[in-house]
Amino acid sequence: MIRIRGLTKDYDRRQILRGVDLSIDAGEMVFLTGPSGAGKTTLLRMLYAAEQPTSGEVWVAGSRVDTLSRSELPALRRKVGIIFQDFKLLRRKTVLENVTFVLRFHGIPPRESHRRAYKVLKRLGLHHRQSALPESLSGGEQQRVAIARALVYQPRLILADEPTGNLDADLASELLSLLCDINYQGATVVLATHDHTLLESLPARTLVLHRGGIGYDGMWPP
Amino acid sequence: MMRHALAEGWLLLRNRGLISPVLAMALAIPISLAGVTLSVRQWLAPVITLGDRENVVTVLLHPRLDKAGRQGWMSDQVQSHPEWELMAVEPEELAVRLAAWFPYLEEVLEREGPEMLPPMVEVRTREPESVLELKDHVEVLAIGPTSSVNRVVGKVARRFAFVLISVAGALVAGAVLLGAIWVHLELHRNAEEIAIMRLMGATEATVRGPFLVAVAVPALLAAVLSVVSTVVVVGWMAQLVAPLGLVAAGVPLAVLVFQVVAAVGLPLAAAVVTLERYA
Numbered sequence: 001m002i003r004i005r006g007l008t009k010d011y012d013r014r015q016i017l018r019g020v021d022l023s024i025d026a027g028e029m030v031f032l033t034g035p036s037g038a039g040k041t042t043l044l045r046m047l048y049a050a051e052q053p054t055s056g057e058v059w060v061a062g063s064r065v066d067t068l069s070r071s072e073l074p075a076l077r078r079k080v081g082i083i084f085q086d087f088k089l090l091r092r093k094t095v096l097e098n099v100t101f102v103l104r105f106h107g108i109p110p111r112e113s114h115r116r117a118y119k120v121l122k123r124l125g126l127h128h129r130q131s132a133l134p135e136s137l138s139g140g141e142q143q144r145v146a147i148a149r150a151l152v153y154q155p156r157l158i159l160a161d162e163p164t165g166n167l168d169a170d171l172a173s174e175l176l177s178l179l180c181d182i183n184y185q186g187a188t189v190v191l192a193t194h195d196h197t198l199l200e201s202l203p204a205r206t207l208v209l210h211r212g213g214i215g216y217d218g219m220w221p222p
Numbered sequence: 223m224m225r226h227a228l229a230e231g232w233l234l235l236r237n238r239g240l241i242s243p244v245l246a247m248a249l250a251i252p253i254s255l256a257g258v259t260l261s262v263r264q265w266l267a268p269v270i271t272l273g274d275r276e277n278v279v280t281v282l283l284h285p286r287l288d289k290a291g292r293q294g295w296m297s298d299q300v301q302s303h304p305e306w307e308l309m310a311v312e313p314e315e316l317a318v319r320l321a322a323w324f325p326y327l328e329e330v331l332e333r334e335g336p337e338m339l340p341p342m343v344e345v346r347t348r349e350p351e352s353v354l355e356l357k358d359h360v361e362v363l364a365i366g367p368t369s370s371v372n373r374v375v376g377k378v379a380r381r382f383a384f385v386l387i388s389v390a391g392a393l394v395a396g397a398v399l400l401g402a403i404w405v406h407l408e409l410h411r412n413a414e415e416i417a418i419m420r421l422m423g424a425t426e427a428t429v430r431g432p433f434l435v436a437v438a439v440p441a442l443l444a445a446v447l448s449v450v451s452t453v454v455v456v457g458w459m460a461q462l463v464a465p466l467g468l469v470a471a472g473v474p475l476a477v478l479v480f481q482v483v484a485a486v487g488l489p490l491a492a493a494v495v496t497l498e499r500y501a
Contacts, residue, residue: 048421050421070426071425071426073420074420074423074424074425074426074428075423076423077420077421077422077423078423082421082422084421088417088418088421089418090415090418091414091415092233092237092415101419101422102422102423104226104428105419105422105423105424105425105428106423149422
């Protein structure tokens, strides 16, 4: 599902990633961890072409992402469910509209969109707030809306950047369980986190970013 | 796709509130003025053609110049001034003209015969003053009046029409600039949402569609306002100038078509370019 060869990323002459090689098969659940500034978010952003690598190759779902043209990007991004650290919700749209909005890009009719969105929101315990605007939600609720939006079109690849950062322990555990279910149904999940409690709660392949490279690649706890 | 563009475009318009009609007015004003200007320019068209009319200047040649000499001199002038049309006035014809203007010469002319008259040539040209250059020719005795009132009036009208066209162009350019700034500000206001939509897999058409709808609606309104206000203002002006005897027609159809194209097409084109460059 994901293949990275010799990936390097520089910011203002500071090297964030150095020659990263990585392969993630379809259906895997992978944790990506490391200290702040290790390059977790940068690596994820390059997987959905929000950033270009300085050098190296990035392949996602059979497409070489780093050479895609602007017109080819939407097709790639529609295959990927992205959960952003800063939620990236549309401020002028309600919770339900934020979730259904993305289904328009997949050509799903409004009625079916509403049905699917309601189902996901219900699963995340947000169905009673479907008419609320994002600004009236707590950080945790906004995070769950962002998660619902990423899951609603059942993508084959989910990239989650610190998805539990704003959730309490119970909700974090519930989210992890949800992602496990989705992974169990065949989706590939890559979850970036620095939350060791989360890592220890579920034995899974873990990549530890260290000094710009992958310092550890294996099951966690080791 | 179209439904998305219409729904989101409508939301953009609704969020703006009164800004959309104000913007439509702001677009309509320069385009209406351009329409009025172009209509007035149309009225000038008959006056402009005055400048293209040919004037006739008479040239009296030296009496010692015989018919062959006159023919030779005329051939030289035709070669050096291809824009001139030269016609020899035969002595008999000249005698008739003179007698008509000065009856007391009739007797002398009868007695002496028309051969005593100096040879005369008429020069037909659009630049009558240019004939004055012949005054230094030894063959030329005198040059008649080089009246160019028509030409001057035509020239002034042409220049005025050019100024009117320039003013109309500047007004339309202002309208386009307004449309481009408007889209630019909208893009700036919605930059975050556009970025999110793209990250969610929205195509360029999906991103741009709502903005184009949000431009097209006030632009259509501006087109209607421009056409109506131009017809009203030009009708009023036509009544004012009617006593002067000018051709005070209404607004030419071409001007109305131009206004619709300018009000709808140009802001949309500006929006497409702005979206292409900055979205």
